[in-house]
Amino acid sequence: MRRLVVWNLISLDGYFEGPTPWDLDFHTTVWGEELEAFSIEQLDEVGTLLFGRRTYEGMADHWTKATGAIADMMNSIEKAVATRTLDRADWNNTRLLKGDAVDAVRALKAEDGKDIYVFGSADLLASLQKAGLVDEYRLCLAPVVLGAGNPHFKPDGQVKMRLEKTRPLKTGGVVLTYAVEG
Amino acid sequence: MRKVVLSMFVSLDGYIEGPGGEFIGPEWSADLDAWTDKMIERFDTLLYGRTAWQSMAEFWPAAEGNPEVGPAQQSVARFMNGSRKIVFSRSLQNARAWANSSLATAGIVETVAAERGKPGKDMVIFAGAKFAQTALRAGVVDEIWLLTIPMLFGGGTRLLDGGYQRQKLKLLEARAMDTGAVLTRYEKA
Numbered sequence: 001m002r003r004l005v006v007w008n009l010i011s012l013d014g015y016f017e018g019p020t021p022w023d024l025d026f027h028t029t030v031w032g033e034e035l036e037a038f039s040i041e042q043l044d045e046v047g048t049l050l051f052g053r054r055t056y057e058g059m060a061d062h063w064t065k066a067t068g069a070i071a072d073m074m075n076s077i078e079k080a081v082a083t084r085t086l087d088r089a090d091w092n093n094t095r096l097l098k099g100d101a102v103d104a105v106r107a108l109k110a111e112d113g114k115d116i117y118v119f120g121s122a123d124l125l126a127s128l129q130k131a132g133l134v135d136e137y138r139l140c141l142a143p144v145v146l147g148a149g150n151p152h153f154k155p156d157g158q159v160k161m162r163l164e165k166t167r168p169l170k171t172g173g174v175v176l177t178y179a180v181e182g
Numbered sequence: 183m184r185k186v187v188l189s190m191f192v193s194l195d196g197y198i199e200g201p202g203g204e205f206i207g208p209e210w211s212a213d214l215d216a217w218t219d220k221m222i223e224r225f226d227t228l229l230y231g232r233t234a235w236q237s238m239a240e241f242w243p244a245a246e247g248n249p250e251v252g253p254a255q256q257s258v259a260r261f262m263n264g265s266r267k268i269v270f271s272r273s274l275q276n277a278r279a280w281a282n283s284s285l286a287t288a289g290i291v292e293t294v295a296a297e298r299g300k301p302g303k304d305m306v307i308f309a310g311a312k313f314a315q316t317a318l319r320a321g322v323v324d325e326i327w328l329l330t331i332p333m334l335f336g337g338g339t340r341l342l343d344g345g346y347q348r349q350k351l352k353l354l355e356a357r358a359m360d361t362g363a364v365l366t367r368y369e370k371a
Contacts, residue, residue, distance in 0.1 A: 012326065012351065012368065013342035014196035029350060129334075137194075143351040143368055145318075145326075148344045153195035159334040161194060163362035172353035174366060178194070178332060 002047060003115045003135040004105070006125060008152055009173075011142050015149030016122055022058055023149070030142045030173030036070065038175065042138075043073040047114030048080050050105065055120035056081040060091035080108060080116075082124050102131045109133065126154035134180050137161070143172035185304045186229070186294055188314055189221065189327040191363075192342075193335040198311045201337035208331050213360040215254040221327075222261040226303035229294075231313030232271035238262065238309060239280035268293065268305075270313065294322045311339045318346045325369045326351065332362040 009027055010016050017023050051059060056079070063074040079094040082101035089096055097104035105128055108116060118125060118134075128134050139152075165177040191208050192198055200206050208214060230238070245251045246259040267283040270290060277283035286293045297305060307314055307323070317323050328341075351368035358364050 012328070012366075013344065014340070018348075026348075141366065143353045143371070145342055145346065145349050145351065146344075147346045147348050151196070153334055155201075155337040156334070157336045158200070159336065161332040161334070161362070163332045163358055163364065166356060166358040166364055168353065168356040172351070172368075174353065174356040174364070176330075176364060 002109050002111065002113055004050075004109060004118065004128065004133055005115055005136045005138060006118045006134055007042065007138045008120065009140045009142055010152045011144050011146045011149065013145045013147070013149075014151050014153065015146045016120065016152040017150045018146050019148040019150075021054070021150075026142050026144045026146060029144050030140055030169060030171045032169070032171050034169045034171070035140065035173065039070055040073070042117070043070065043077065045115060046077050046117045048078045048108065048116045049074075050080045050082070050108070050116050050118045050121070050124075052101075052121035052124035053081060053083040053086060054123070056083075056089070056091070056094075059120070060089075060094075064091060102127055102133065105133055106131075122150060122152055122154065125152075126156065129153075129159070130156050132180075132182065136164075136180065137176075137178045139176050139178075140169075141174045141176060184227075184298045184300070184302055185324040186307065186317070186322050187225070187304055187325040187327060188307045188317065188323045190308065190314065190341055191329045191331055193331050193333050193338075195334045195336070196340050196342060197335040197338040198314075198341040199339045200335050203339070206331070206333070206335060208329060208363050209361040210254075211359065211361045214329075214363070217359070217365065218254070219257055222258065224304055225261075225265065225306040227266045227268065227297065227305040228262070229290075229305055229307050229313070229317070230267055230269045231310045231316065232269065232274055234308075234310030234313060235267065235269045235271075235277070235280070235283065239283070243280060268297070270316075290317060290320045290322055294320075311341055311343075314341060315343050315345065318342070321346070325354070325367065327365070327367045329359075330364045330366065332364075
């Protein structure tokens with residue numbers, strides 16, 4: 001059984017993006033050498049990167065034009081995109097997960113291999129959380145309040161977590177790692 | 183210059199109370215008690231909206247000296263009862279229900295500005311989501327201290343609910359408690 005790990009940057013007020021889609025300017029408050037090294041280390045552990053359609057399209061657009069160590073990894077790692085609308089996905093090494101996203105991800109978890117990581121994809125995450133498919137949250141808490149935006153956690157039931165790690169960064173970001181207890 | 187600190191518990195998904203308005207407090211421990219004892223030394227004035235002041239006024243006066251309330255809570259009770267409390271309310275006639283309380287005679291911006299010029303320790307907002315939001319939107323909060331509880335409430339009242347300006351913050355401290363709660367302290371950058 002592969003684990004499903006969520007990695008996201010969120011503001012102190014709990015938003016993963018500002019009031020408009022892809023308003024991610026706040027990422028600059030935490031991005032730097034430390035987070036870059038962390039990302040590379042983390043990408044080494046990834047078996048499959050799982051996305052919702054909207055995040056997938058934005059990521060594909062960004063990383064296929066980018067260069068550097070992280071871009072190389074993002075472009076070569078296996079991707080899976082949960083979608084009802086896409087018929088093809090052109091970003092290198094992508095599989096389409098058609099149909100019910102929860103069923104498809106459950107099947108994906110049952111495969112052999114390294115862990116599954118979800119970046120962004122807040123709507124898909126809400127379904128996965130509800131279905132109990134998330135094993136771990138890694139959140140980089142950015143030192144900024146946005147005042148408006150799209151919440152990372154959507155309303156659902158009560159869930160207990162176990163804090164595994166707390167790592168403050170020089171930029172003022174704090175990387176928090178939680179295991180989901182249910 | 184005296185500062186205003188917002189110091190609250192919050193769930194990982196950003197809620198201060200649960201979906202039914204219920205209070206879900208942090209797990210208490212020696213670690214949290216030690217932090218609370220240290221924290222309260224910084225303040226001599228509490229700022230309240232009506233709702234939180236009324237519920238605290240029912241609890242703290244009776245807690246002090248009550249043997250059923252543990253020793254760690256006693257120092258908090260002495261602090262809560264002995265500190266000055268400024269209550270912002272349009273409907274209260276007086277603030278006699280809790281010692282050392284007074285009604286603000288002006289709005290939050292004017293009142294806080296006047297208080298900053300006086301000698302004394304810092305001011306703190308401990309309770310009340312609605313009042314915390316008012317203070318944030320009025321721009322009077324200098325530091326935000328959050329104790330993040332390792333739990334998703336799944337709904338309820340959000341603490342940092344928007345409507346204020348985008349603001350970069352400087353991380354002052356990030357520390358895990360023995361219970362898995364994480365204390366993060368920020369000031370305006």
